[in-house]
Amino acid sequence: MQKQQHTINVPLLSSSYRSGSTETLGLDKLERELGHDPYDDRIGHPSPSPSSSGSRRPSWDSRRSIIPDRWLPHLSTLGRLRPHVALAVVLVVLFLMLLVALSTARHHGYLASGLSDGAGYDQASGLDWSAEDPVLRNYDWQKKRPHDSLTRMVDALTKAEASTREWLLITRPVSQVGTPIGVAQSPAPSPIRAGPATVQVGAGPGPYRRGSRVKWAALQEEWETGRQPSHCQNAPWMEDYAKLHHDIINGKRPSKVLEVMCRKGVQCGGSSDRLLGIFSSLLYAVLTDRALLITWEDLPFELFFDSVIIDWAQPEMPNSHRSIHPKLALKGEKQFISSITPPRADLDRFFSQDVFEEKRNEPSWLQLMTNRGVTLRSFNYPNVAQAMRERGFDPTTAYACMSDFLFRPKPNPLRFIAEYSSFFSLPTVYSIAIQIRTGDDAMVSSVIQTVRASPLFFVNEPPTSILIHQTDPQRDSLNTVQRHSNFFKCAATIAKRYARKDQKVIYYLVTDSHTLEEDALRHFSDRVVITGLSRSHPEIHQKTESAAKGQGSMYDVPEHEKKRLLDGTTDALTENWIIGKTDFQILSFASGFGKLPVFMKGLDNQTISLVAHDSDKNFPVEFALTGPGEQDCANLDSCVFEV
Secondary structure (H helix, E strand, O other): OOOOOOOOOOOOOOOOOOOOOOHHHHHHHHHHHHOOOOOHHHHOOOOOOOOOOOOOOOOHHHHHHHOOHHHOOOHHHHHHOOHHHHHHHHHHHHHHHHHHHHHHHHHHOOOHHHHHOOOOEOOOOOOOOOOOOHHHHOOOOOOOOOOHHHHHHHHOOOHHHHHHHHHHHHHHHHHOOOEOOHHHOOOOOOOEOOOOOOOOOOOOOOOOOOOOHHHHHHHHHHHHHOOOOOOOOOOHHHHHHHHHHHHHHOOOOOOOEEEEEEOOOOOOOOHHHHHHHHHHHHHHHHHOOOEEEEEEOOOOHHHOEEEOOOOOOOOEOOOOOOEOOOOOOOOOOEEEEEEOOOOHHHHHHHHHHHHHHHOOOOOOEEEEEEOOOOOOHHHHOHHHHHHHHHOOOOOOOHHHHHHHHHEEEOHHHHHHHHHHHHHHOOOOEEEEEEEEOOOHHHHOOEEEEEEOOOOOEEEOOOOOOEEEEEEOHHHHHOOOOOOOHHHHHHHHHHHHHHOOOOOEEEEEEEEOOHHHHHHHHHHOOOOEEOOOOOOOOOOEEEOOHHHHOOOOOOOOOOHHHHHHHHHHHHHHHHHHHHHOOOOEEEEEOOOHHHHHHHHHHOOOOOEEEEOOOOOOOOOOHHHOOOOOOOOOOOOOOOOOOOO
16 A cells, blocks of 8 residues: 555554454444434434343343344234244344344443452452551542533533533443552552442433434443443453462462563653553463562552552552562562563564563563563464464454453542543544644753753653753744644544534644644634643652752652652543543554553544654654655555554
């Protein structure tokens, strides 16, 4: 396929690379061309048909249109048939209905949290946290109001739309919450499980009126099951691995651990790079039967996410180094290995040979530091791919399943996310995420210079490579809608092609440039929404005065700076999570921040990745820019992400 100049069109895990579902886009296109929903003439406007309160599956009425009436024989016809023939016809019809129901259930999938709907696994209790930092132990991201750009859109909703959104605002923060563990553990730890399913709470979405029937059906399913539909099926590995993990952590099996780490003072990257490393580590922990533990020494991971199934909290308390998993025994020495931003060939060899084969069983405790994603690449490793498929991993939903299995945002970030996801979920809204990466320097409106000095700010590097911030608003002022017009033109093309006539098009803009946010709000006041959150890079922070004078550790962080880093990192993770709640995504090429929520969503052919016209990044030869050219934003099949 000929590539467009100045543009790299990237689908989410393209169908040319693996089979995936495209029914959603196809159905919406058909609805739009007809000017109405093709199902309307056959069944009218179906009203919700509640199933019993204990049901966890959608009622048949909400899906009756799957089998056309003309396929079903009339009762009078059956009466004229011989008894054994009539019985055969009935059995055939029932068999067809069962096949359709099973295929529909597989298409929609259900959250992995269904594994923990029972009592849940206990976490260690009675731990002595007295020596630990109260700033970390008591950290709580304060709930924030959504940005005025969203509030204006919400104020314009119809009564029915507002009712649907209010139902989602009430139920999603309840059903999607997890359990705090590790450093965030409550004084009386609860069993690890997801929040309760909010089955048929409130009025739900009500009868279908207009907009996308696919989105309405998803809301109807959410109302009847009490959980937001996931594109992950309960893969075979989940239940088995949850039991294995629990047994290892509680000393019921010999210790066999994979601890994914970010050591203090090491450049592990931003939050998305670190998360990609966690997903890679979970995959290989499952494949090698190791219990996964997550240790971020600078900012404990359990301060940003809660668990829903397993206790992946770091093994030791940060200050006292007391065990958080007292029943987990260490046999032999811990072995540390690292793969931070390596060449691709080295990365492939590291995971397929070192981790998967050579260190499969020994040592019993493997410490792994990585910031690269290899989940999709692993399907190309001959010795790994078969093991992945045997455990139920598939390229389309691998990230979706792992994120469902591992964690949920904290309660307050979850409420903030629901403010946006409840709006984007409306059938009458077509949302397009536009993620424009302009650089960390634009994020802080500063020029970062590497010098030999003892400044106040630094990145986790040795003292000879320290960072100074000098205010330079002029640099960020270059980031305008005009400069990044290719992203907004692409969004207009996508909206024209995929949005229905009865849907309002919304651009969810995510950028590290405050100037670009303001300019976009001026140019597209009727469709742009932003979060208004401030973001922090976890590795750019201020030193204590003593550390600046060369006393104590150079990595010591003042108390107020810890809070800023925790809030800023949570801001970035929250804004990132919302990207996956949109209908379509236009991302900056080579930015893990945009790719990750798309992978976690688990849908094909709803993503395009663009390169900025003036990008100075060194991309691979196959993506070299050869001159000005028109962007083909209707093409979703040119190349794939490989992480």
